[in-house]
Amino acid sequence: MRSGNCGFLIRPIRPGERWAVLAITLRAFGPIGAFFMAFTPLKDSLVAVAEDGRLIGAVALGFFSIRQERASLISYICVHPGTHGRGVGAALLEAAVAACAERACHQVFAAVDGYNSRSWSMFHSHGFQMLGVTDQIREFRCRWPLLIFRTFHYTDAAHFLLRLRLNADSEPADAPRSGVPSLVLASLALCLVTVIAIVRRDHLVHTPSPELIAISFAVVLAYTALRVAGTASAAAFMRFPLRYRLWESGVGVGLVLAALFGVIYPAAGSYYHSDVRFRYTEARDRMGKLALAATIPTLVALGTVLFGNLPLPGQYTESAVILVGVSLGMFDTLLCFFPFQAMGGGHLRRWNKAVWLACGAVFVLLYLAVVGVIGF
Numbered sequence: 001m002r003s004g005n006c007g008f009l010i011r012p013i014r015p016g017e018r019w020a021v022l023a024i025t026l027r028a029f030g031p032i033g034a035f036f037m038a039f040t041p042l043k044d045s046l047v048a049v050a051e052d053g054r055l056i057g058a059v060a061l062g063f064f065s066i067r068q069e070r071a072s073l074i075s076y077i078c079v080h081p082g083t084h085g086r087g088v089g090a091a092l093l094e095a096a097v098a099a100c101a102e103r104a105c106h107q108v109f110a111a112v113d114g115y116n117s118r119s120w121s122m123f124h125s126h127g128f129q130m131l132g133v134t135d136q137i138r139e140f141r142c143r144w145p146l147l148i149f150r151t152f153h154y155t156d157a158a159h160f161l162l163r164l165r166l167n168a169d170s171e172p173a174d175a176p177r178s179g180v181p182s183l184v185l186a187s188l189a190l191c192l193v194t195v196i197a198i199v200r201r202d203h204l205v206h207t208p209s210p211e212l213i214a215i216s217f218a219v220v221l222a223y224t225a226l227r228v229a230g231t232a233s234a235a236a237f238m239r240f241p242l243r244y245r246l247w248e249s250g251v252g253v254g255l256v257l258a259a260l261f262g263v264i265y266p267a268a269g270s271y272y273h274s275d276v277r278f279r280y281t282e283a284r285d286r287m288g289k290l291a292l293a294a295t296i297p298t299l300v301a302l303g304t305v306l307f308g309n310l311p312l313p314g315q316y317t318e319s320a321v322i323l324v325g326v327s328l329g330m331f332d333t334l335l336c337f338f339p340f341q342a343m344g345g346g347h348l349r350r351w352n353k354a355v356w357l358a359c360g361a362v363f364v365l366l367y368l369a370v371v372g373v374i375g376f
Contacts, residue, residue, distance in 0.1 A: 008056060008088060010095040013045045021047065021058040021078070028078040032338045040075045046095050048079075048088050056080045059092040063103065064150045066143055072100040073151050074110040077119075089119075093126055101166050108166065109151050111159040114245065114272055115342055117280045128162040133246040134181060136161065148252070158247055158270065158342030179244035179271075183228070186246060186268035191220045193254040193264055194324055198316060200262035201323070212316050219320040223328060226297035231271060234293035240286050241274040264327035267343055288351020291344040292359070295332040298325060299362055306369050322370055329367070333360040 021042060026034040040060045048057035060075035074096055079088045100108045110128060112119045140147050151161055194216040235242045250268035257265045271290060273283055302325035304310065305318065312318050336345035348356040
């Protein structure tokens with residue numbers, strides 16, 4: 001049992017306190033977030049208790065083994081909104097790390113929203129560093145799928161894996177990178193997702209033809225080039241240093257949705273400030289403008305194919321252009337709520353609601369044209 005500095009103590013969770021913790025997650029994460037958090041086991045968790053006996057925070061802990069080493073996962077830290085500013089979250093994190101050390105863990109993992117600046121700062125101040133997807137594959141190799149399974153978040157659409165090494169000299173600092181390898185990997189994943197989605201949607205039972213694969217690659221690369229050009233130009237104009245980062249579950253979720261439903265989940269990652277400790281509240285307006293710079297080329301390309309009467313080569317070109325364009329456009333405009341708040345639509349809405357509504361209206365018109373409701 002650990003005492004806090006501001007009138008609270010931290011102790012292991014007791015039987016019957018699960019509902020009190022879920023009530024805090026409801027206040028902290030909202031109804032949808034709390035719904036997904038409800039599936040997280042809490043038997044090894046710690047809670048923060050105020051002097052009057054009320055639970056004011058909790059940290060969900062889990063333990064597993066990988067590479068014959070003991071490891072732990074901080075699934076989430078939740079703090080009652082009425083107690084922000086009292087150091088409850090930092091105290092819970094410190095207590096969780098101490099509990100992991102007591103159980104001889106070598107590594108502590110945590111999945112944190114890339115735009116949750118407060119959480120990023122808290123974890124970094126306690127020695128956690130980001131472990132990117134490419135770094136995970138390089139370090140864990142054939143055990144990487146096990147790491148993903150053990151650290152998977154139900155709602156980690158825009159989460160990254162952080163790690164703290166225990167009983168080590170120090171965790172190497174995040175090195176500045178361009179993010180180009182991650183962007184290339186995301187583009188290749190989107191190509192594969194597009195092929196699977198077209199095959200699934202058109203009920204093709206034979207092996208995808210070289211033409212289908214080539215057209216899917218060409219369409220995805222064309223969209224990517226347009227969006228990268230728009231984003232890079234806007235970033236250069238605003239002198240905003242960018243880095244593309246892969247999300248933890250982006251590729252896997254995309255492959256599953258394409259195989260099951262024939263739809264494209266195009267969000268394998270997103271652009272972030274090159275400094276992982278940037279304050280999103282200070283960069284919100286610029287992130288919104290960057291999202292607009294990527295959205296406009298997508299909507300223009302989709303509209304040109306729909307209404308331009310352009311001669312398109314190949315049997316699958318129009319299907320690929322429309323399928324990818326509609327998927328990108330939806331995430332760029334309409335999907336701005338949890339767990340998609342880190343997509344382009346979320347950035348647009350937080351920056352300028354009028355611009356967001358205008359882009360959304362344009363996309364809806366294009367989508368209605370796709371399904372044949374309207375025509376020009």
